[in-house]
Amino acid sequence: xxxLSLRARFPCSxxxxxTAAAVVPLTAAAAAGDGAAGQPPAAGGQRYFPRHGxxxxxxxxxxxRLAYDPDRAWLDGHARIRAVANDTLGRVELDLARLKVGExxxxxxxxxxxxxxxxxxxxxxxxxxxxxxxVMDIAYAGRxxxxxxxxxxxxxxxxxxxxxxxxxxxxxxxxxxxxPCNDRPDDKAAYTFAVTVPRGHHALANGTLRxxxxxxxxxxxxxxxxxxxxxxxxxxxxxxxxxxxxxxxxPVRIAYPADLAEEARYDLGRQPEMLRLFTGLFxxxxxxxxxxVVVDADLAAPVENQTLSVFGRxxxxxxxxxxxxxxxxxAHQWFGxxxxxxxxxxxxxxEGFATYAEWLWSEHIGEDGAEVxxxxxxxxxxxxxxxxxxxxxxxxxxxxxxVYVRGACALHAxxxxxxxxxxxxxxxxxHAVHRGGCADxxxxxxxxERVVGRPLGTVLQPWLFERSLPRFDVG
Ligand SMILES: [Zn+2]
Numbered sequence: 001x002x003x004l005s006l007r008a009r010f011p012c013s014x015x016x017x018x019t020a021a022a023v024v025p026l027t028a029a030a031a032a033g034d035g036a037a038g039q040p041p042a043a044g045g046q047r048y049f050p051r052h053g054x055x056x057x058x059x060x061x062x063x064x065r066l067a068y069d070p071d072r073a074w075l076d077g078h079a080r081i082r083a084v085a086n087d088t089l090g091r092v093e094l095d096l097a098r099l100k101v102g103e104x105x106x107x108x109x110x111x112x113x114x115x116x117x118x119x120x121x122x123x124x125x126x127x128x129x130x131x132x133x134x135v136m137d138i139a140y141a142g143r144x145x146x147x148x149x150x151x152x153x154x155x156x157x158x159x160x161x162x163x164x165x166x167x168x169x170x171x172x173x174x175x176x177x178x179x180p181c182n183d184r185p186d187d188k189a190a191y192t193f194a195v196t197v198p199r200g201h202h203a204l205a206n207g208t209l210r211x212x213x214x215x216x217x218x219x220x221x222x223x224x225x226x227x228x229x230x231x232x233x234x235x236x237x238x239x240x241x242x243x244x245x246x247x248x249x250x251p252v253r254i255a256y257p258a259d260l261a262e263e264a265r266y267d268l269g270r271q272p273e274m275l276r277l278f279t280g281l282f283x284x285x286x287x288x289x290x291x292x293v294v295v296d297a298d299l300a301a302p303v304e305n306q307t308l309s310v311f312g313r314x315x316x317x318x319x320x321x322x323x324x325x326x327x328x329x330x331a332h333q334w335f336g337x338x339x340x341x342x343x344x345x346x347x348x349x350x351e352g353f354a355t356y357a358e359w360l361w362s363e364h365i366g367e368d369g370a371e372v373x374x375x376x377x378x379x380x381x382x383x384x385x386x387x388x389x390x391x392x393x394x395x396x397x398x399x400x401x402x403v404y405v406r407g408a409c410a411l412h413a414x415x416x417x418x419x420x421x422x423x424x425x426x427x428x429x430x431h432a433v434h435r436g437g438c439a440d441x442x443x444x445x446x447x448x449e450r451v452v453g454r455p456l457g458t459v460l461q462p463w464l465f466e467r468s469l470p471r472f473d474v475g
Contacts, residue, residue, distance in 0.1 A: 048395035053184030054093040067196040070164040085128040095176035095183040099142035159297040165239020175231035188228030235305035253291035263318035286338035304332035324358040331357030352407015374412040391464040410463035
């Protein structure tokens with residue numbers, strides 16, 4: 001079967017706009033906002049996925065040993081998780097959907113295991129003190145399936161007509177479909193994956209291949225990614241792939257079903273050029289490698305898994321019809337992956353930036369530039385219902401394409417207001433300051449004002465915190 005009912009993230013459409021605005025000093029409002037219409041969202045407000053993640057601990061590293069049998073769709077897993085307690089903990093809370101847990105240990109001693117509502121609760125032999133590092137070992141197994149969300153199933157899924165491959169596309173809360181984790185976008189960690197698959201199959205994962213070893217029941221592929229990486233960006237792909245290694249400015253891999261080799265090589269062939277362009281505009285590429293995997297299934301949208309984005313068969317046609325999305329997923333490596341989200345409410349910081357990068361790529365290759373695309377986007381937006389505050393759009397609208405396009409327009413409005421040199425200085429320093437961390441809308445506004453040296457409330461406030469569509473001031 002091709003055509004997983006995976007995800008309904010809307011591909012970033014291009015529309016655009018411009019305008020103006022007005023003026024309200026932003027920084028103070030952003031810090032103190034109450035989330036009402038026209039106001040910045042409250043710090044620490046309602047989380048969109050309150051059942052996911054724990055604030056009891058923070059994670060340092062996941063070491064995942066996985067064996068996948070495609071004939072039975074069966075995953076045997078062992079997770080070793082290094083973490084630090086934030087409070088005194090009598091139990092540790094992890095997210096894990098469906099899969100069965102066998103033995104679990106904390107610091108080498110057997111731990112009590114309880115399951116509840118998609119959680120694994122581990123009871124260590126003795127309470128963990130606040131600030132104490134500890135290690136969890138968890139054996140688990142089962143047939144992974146996507147996690148149901150308002151956006152469709154997300155997480156681990158099968159691919160191919162004969163279902164002998166797999167993919168992971170977890171954004172936003174699919175990670176518990178395949179490993180026990182602290183499923184918050186702001187709990188970043190290092191990852192090691194040792195994935196055993198049958199001979200003749202490939203296993204790909206975030207980061208760098210450390211070892212490929214013949215073992216009794218197949219081949220074990222070991223990858224390491226120092227990250228730091230959020231759970232939703234972790235990914236493993238298994239199945240039959242052709243793989244090419246490109247280079248510059250970092251090692252770049254592409255993987256694809258054999259029958260799509262020619263199309264994938266052409267459609268993904270300008271990724272090194274994209275990396276060079278964005279390195280010039282945004283600053284040094286934040287990770288050790290990049291890559292793109294085309295899986296043997298249709299996907300609602302590509303996903304920017306860290307260092308290894310995923311595309312569906314339907315995104316490859318040998319004509320570069322979807323090349324703007326190739327650029328989009330690469331831009332996320334800076335904005336979304338390296339500079340992550342403190343909370344899903346701030347999603348425009350991911351999608352607005354990546355959509356703007358699409359416009360920059362278009363300009364680079366001699367097609368319509370950001371100014372033309374922004375104005376076109378504004379016209380499209382102006383014909384639509386304006387009922388979305390993109391700075392806190394609500395869970396239901398997390399992947400609404402207005403978040404993408406209006407977010408990009410907000411950046412264009414900033415560019416028009418401060419000029420190219422200053423605008424790109426804001427973007428580069430935003431990444432430099434928050435590289436490997438997480439941030440929110442208020443932090444971006446404060447950062448931009450600091451770099452520009454004057455209040456920007458009248459420029460950005462209407463785009464981010466109001467429902468009505470502003471106009472571009474200039475032009
Ligand atoms: Zn995106």
